[in-house]
Amino acid sequence: MSFTVAIDGPAAAGKGTISKAVAAHFGLAHLDTGLLYRAVGRRTLDGTDPVEAARSLTAEELEQGDLRTAEIAQAASKVAVLPEVRAALVDFQRSFARRAGGAVLDGRDIGTVICPEAEVKLFVTASPEVRAERRYLELVGKGADVTRAQVLADVRERDARDAERSTAPMKPADDAVLLDTTDLSIEAALEKAIAVIQEKLPAGG
Numbered sequence: 001m002s003f004t005v006a007i008d009g010p011a012a013a014g015k016g017t018i019s020k021a022v023a024a025h026f027g028l029a030h031l032d033t034g035l036l037y038r039a040v041g042r043r044t045l046d047g048t049d050p051v052e053a054a055r056s057l058t059a060e061e062l063e064q065g066d067l068r069t070a071e072i073a074q075a076a077s078k079v080a081v082l083p084e085v086r087a088a089l090v091d092f093q094r095s096f097a098r099r100a101g102g103a104v105l106d107g108r109d110i111g112t113v114i115c116p117e118a119e120v121k122l123f124v125t126a127s128p129e130v131r132a133e134r135r136y137l138e139l140v141g142k143g144a145d146v147t148r149a150q151v152l153a154d155v156r157e158r159d160a161r162d163a164e165r166s167t168a169p170m171k172p173a174d175d176a177v178l179l180d181t182t183d184l185s186i187e188a189a190l191e192k193a194i195a196v197i198q199e200k201l202p203a204g205g
Contacts, residue, residue, distance in 0.1 A: 003028070003102035004117075005197055006110035009124035010159050010170065011073070012131035012138075014181045014189055018124060019106035021190050022197060026104075031096045033107035033114070034076065036089050038067040041075030050079040054088035070139060070146065070154065077158050080108070083167040090114060108162055111173035120200045122193060123172035126182040128155050 005022065009015040016032055023030035036054075039061040043053040066072065079085050086109075093114045097103050105114065111121035126134075132152035139146050162170040172178060177196050181189045 002098050002100065003119050003202065004097045004115050005102075005104040005120040005122070006097075006115045006118035006173070006176075007104065007106040007122045007124060007193075008108055008110050008112070008170065008172065008176070009106075009122075010108075010126075010131065010162065011155060012135040013124045013126045014134075014186060015106045015122075015124040017186055018122075018179075018190055018193050019104050022193050023104040025194055026102070026197065026201070028102040028104050029096070029099060031093065031103065031105045033089075033093055033105055033110065035062045035067055036092065037076040037080045037085075038072050039064065040079050040085060040089075041077075042067060042072050044079055045071070045075055050082055051084040051088060054079070054085040057089070057092070068142075070144065073158070074154070077161050081161060081165040081167070086113075086167055108170040109168035111176050112171060113168045116173065120197050121173045121176035122179055122196060123176040124179045124181060124189070124193075126180060128152065128159065130182050131155055 005028065007015050007019045019032065020030055036057065039057055040050055040053045044050045093105060097105055097115045111118055129152065132148065132155045135155060136146065136148050136151040139151065179189060179192055
């Protein structure tokens with residue numbers, strides 16, 4: 001069975017948590033495509049050309065434990081606007097999406113560019129203020145020295161960059177189901193996501 005679930009949305013909307021949980025629930029493989037850009041961004045911080053970094057990316061690099069820092073998030077957002085970088089990573093993502101047994105991919109352009117034929121498309125979002133608070137608590141929990149104002153500014157800056165880039169801007173696919181998590185617990189959001197996917201599963205799936 002080839003069954004693809006595309007989950008898009010801005011930073012800290014909950015798409016990563018929801019994606020991992022629905023993948024586990026349905027027994028599907030999961031790919032956080034943001035890690036591809038974070039891994040490329042991380043290498044550019046060492047002076048590597050971003051296009052070369054994208055073309056030579058290995059699966060092992062996605063396992064590095066330091067890809068979730070604020071510095072690497074900014075670097076990832078900057079390399080993600082480069083058309084050559086995005087093109088270099090498309091095949092990796094499409095191959096993963098159509099693997100036997102089904103897959104869940106989360107990112108910014110999965111339902112619009114990477115997998116426009118995905119059987120299920122979700123666009124997970126929330127207000128910038130709620131997303132910034134979530135990210136702030138996550139960063140502080142990891143010992144980061146940040147303020148709420150800094151994190152909110154960072155969220156707004158990344159939203160603008162992701163939405164305004166010329167190649168594969170972040171936006172919901174026309175046939176995506178919108179899931180606003182501003183006022184939802186993660187349990188409630190997950191329940192809604194599972195219901196949407198369940199409806200689309202092949203008979204007996």
